[in-house]
Amino acid sequence: MPDYDVHEFDVIVIGAGGAGLRAAIEAQAQGAKTAIICKSLLGKAHTVMAEGGVAAALGTVYSEDNWEVHFRDTMRGGKMLNNWRMAQIHAQEAPERVLELEEWGALFDRTGDGRILQRDFGGHRYARLAHVGDRTGLEMIRILQQKAVARNIDVFMECTIVRLLKDNDRIAGAFGYWRESGRFVEFKAPAVILATGGVGKAYKVTSNSWEYTGDGHSLGLWAGADLIDMEFVQFHPTGMVWPPSVMGILVTEGVRGDGGILRNAENERFMFRYIPEMFKADTAETEDEADQWYTDRKSARRPPDLLPRDEVARAIVAEIKAGRGTPHGGIYLDIASRRDSDYIMRRLPGMYHQFKQLADVDITKEPMEIGPTCHYIMGGVKVDPETAAATVPGLFAAGEVAGGMHGANRLGGNSLSDLLVFGRRAGLHAAEYAGAVGTRPEAGPDQTAEVIKQSLTPFERADGENPYSLQKELQDTMQSLVGIIRTEADLEKALTKLGELKERAARATAEGNRMYNPGWHLALDLKSMLAASEATALAALERKESRGGHTREDFPKTDDRFAKVNVVVSQKNGETYVDQAPLDPLPSDLRALVEAK
C-alpha cells in the first residue's frame, strides 16, 4: 500500500479558472465522475482578474455583428496564424456560452431595453464585450464556482500537480502534493484536462499571479504532448508603472474602449503614427475622426488607440525608447480629460479604486502612467479543434494552456469566451473518452516513487540554491532577453542562461518542514517555469520573422514562409525538439470572410 492518498475518477481537471470549472461542469453533466484540482483556494484563479469583458457576437448593441465578423477580427488579430477551425467554433459558440451564464445567474450590465450591454475593445469591429463594469472575470468565476459546488463536484484545493502519470502511451492520472501538509496524493483517471493557465510569472513585469508558472505547459511537454506557438507572448499595452511595487498590475483595455487615449510626454496622440498596413482601411487618420467614432460608427473609423494589443504595445515601447516617455518610464493613458467623473466611476470603478489606493492617482482628474506588462501566452498544448484533445491519448487542454485559438496575438475579450467554449468541449469529450476507455490505465508504483524522490530533494541539502533568487534571475532573463523585442544573439544568450538555471534549480534548497512551505513550493514550480520558458526561447529562435506577439529586431518584417507554419516544441526521452508543422489551410469561404472590408 502506498503511503499517500489515492483517489479514482473518470475525469480530473487541473486548474479551477474559467476553463477548468466549465470543463468540470460539462464532464460531470455527461455522467463522468469528475474532480477539480487547484493550486489555490476555489474562486481565486486568474480568471478573477479579467476585467473588461467576454467577447461574443450577441449583436445587442450593433445588430450588424455576427459570428462571421467576430471570426474575421480574431483571425486578423492573430495575424492569420490561428487554427481557423478553433477560431470559427469560438466565434459561433461564444454567444450561447455567454447566455448560458446568464441562465446560471450572471448579471451583465444592461442596454436600455434590458439586454446584455456590449463594450468596445481593441481589434473588435463592433462593441462586442459583455461585461460587468470592470470586474467581468470575478462575475464569471463566481457563477461557475457556484455551479460546480451546486453540482457536488469534488474539489481538491491547494493541491499542486507535479507530474502526469502514464500507462505506456495513455494518460493514467496525475500526481501531486497538498500544499498544507506537504503529503503526496495520486489521482487515477483515464482522462486529464489541463486548464492551468499561463506562465507570466517567468517575467519580471507581469499582470499574472504566482500561480502562473507554466504547469500545464510543462506537464504536457513531459508527458509527450506537442506545444505550438510558444514564441507568441502577449504584452498587454497598459500595466501600471508606478510605484515600483505595483509595476505590471493590469489596467483594463476598457479604459480605451470607453474613451481613454494614449499620449506621450510631449502630449502627442502618437498612435496615429503607428497604424500598420493591415489595419489602415479600418483605422481613423485624424483625431477628429477617432473621437467621432465613439458615437458614430457609420462615417468614422476606429481610433488607433484600439488597435490589437501587439501593435499598441510595440508603439509604446518605441515611444519610450525615443525618449518621449513619462517621468516614471511609461506613457500617459488619459480618460480624465475626455469623460466626466460620473461616467468613469460607473464604468471603471475597479480602476479608480486601484489607482487611488495603490498609486495616489485620481483617474477622474489626472492621466494614468502605464507601460506594457506580460499578460498572456498564445502558445500552448496542441489540441484537436473539435475535441480539445492533445496529441497524447487521454490528455485534453482548454483555456490559456491550449495553443492555436489565438494565433500570433489574442484580441482582448477572446480569452473569457475561449475558456467557456473550449472548456465545455474539453469536458464533453474527456467524459466521452473516459466512458469508452475499456481497461483502465494503470501507472504503476515506479513512476510515483520517482516523482516523490525528485520532489523531496530540496530538503536533502542545507547549502543549495535559494529558489527565490533563482526565480528572480529567471524573470530578469526572460524580461530582458525574451521580451517584447528579440534578437538571435539575445535568444542564444537566454538559452545558455536557462540551461544554467536548470542545473542550479536541481540544487534548490528548502528550509523547514513540508507543511505549507512556500520556499519548497517555489523550488518545484521553478522546474515548470524553466521548461515553459525554454520552449518560448527555442520557438522564438526558430521563427525568423516578426508577427503578433513575437518581434525580432533582426527580422523586422513578416515573412510568407513563416505564415504557413506553427513552430512545434516537443520532448522525447528527455530530449527537446523544435520543428515546423504546416498550418491547416483556410477554406476559401472563410478566407473570403477574413478578406472582406
Add this chain to the structure above:
Amino acid sequence: MSRQEAKPAEGDGRLNVTMRVWRGDATGGDFTDHEVEADAGEVVLDVLHRIQATEAPDLAVRWNCKAGRCGSCSAEVNGNPRLTCMTRMSILPTEEPITVAPMRTFPIIKDLVTDVSFNYEMAKRVPEFKPKPKPPEGYRMAQQDIERVQEFRKCIECFLCQNVCHVIRDHEENKPNFAGPRHFIRYAELEMHPLDTGDRRNLLQDKMGLGLCNITKCCSDVCPEDIHITDNAIIPLKERVVDRRYDPLAWLVNKIKGRRSPRAE
C-alpha cells in the same frame, strides 16, 4: 543557503521597518521580529515577500493576484483586518514594529495561513439559483433592477467580514448554525435577483442564524470592496423574513408583481 540580496526598488521613499510577524502552527507560536528595508510605495505583502526571499523562505503567506481582486491575502495588520496587498506601507506608523497576524476567527494552519474551510462548507448549503423559464426572445432585465445585486457580486471572498463578525469570532459553537455576512449577501443576491424564483427565508432564519446578527456593522466596516453588507443585505433580509412570517400572501404577490419590467425598445 545563500541569501538573496533583495532591496526594494527606489520608489516613494526608503523606510527601515520592523515587521513583527506571527509564526507558528496549530500547536502554538509567537511573533518574530524582522528588520527589513521597505519603500513607502510598497504594500505589506511586498515586505512579507522580501522576508521570504531573504530571511524566512518557509514563511507561509496565502496570496494570488496582489491587486485586490482575489481576496486571498487577508490578515490582521496592527490589529486591523485588511488585505495585505492593498495596505500601503505609507499609511502605517514605522517608529514602532508593524504586527502582522493571521485572521483570528479561523483555525491556524501555519504562520499567516488559516483554515477557511468553514466558509466553503457554508457555501455548499446555499440553495442554487432557480431562474424563471426563459422566454423565447431571451431574458430582459433593467439596469436599475440589477444594480443592488451587482453590489453584492463585488465580493472577493476575502472572508474579512466573517473574521470580524463577533457571532463567530469568539464563539466557535455558533459556527455550524451561522452563515455569516459573506453568505448573507449571497442569500440577499439570490433573493433580490430579478430572475430567481427560490425562497430561502425560512432556511435563513431557522438554520443560517440570520437572527443572531445584531447589526453592529463590523462586517461593513472591514469590507475592502465597500459593500454595505448590513444596510443593503442583512437588514433587508431580516425585513423580508418578518414579512414572510406575518404575511405569506403579501410576499407572494410582491414576488410575482414587484419587479419593474425594462422599457420596451
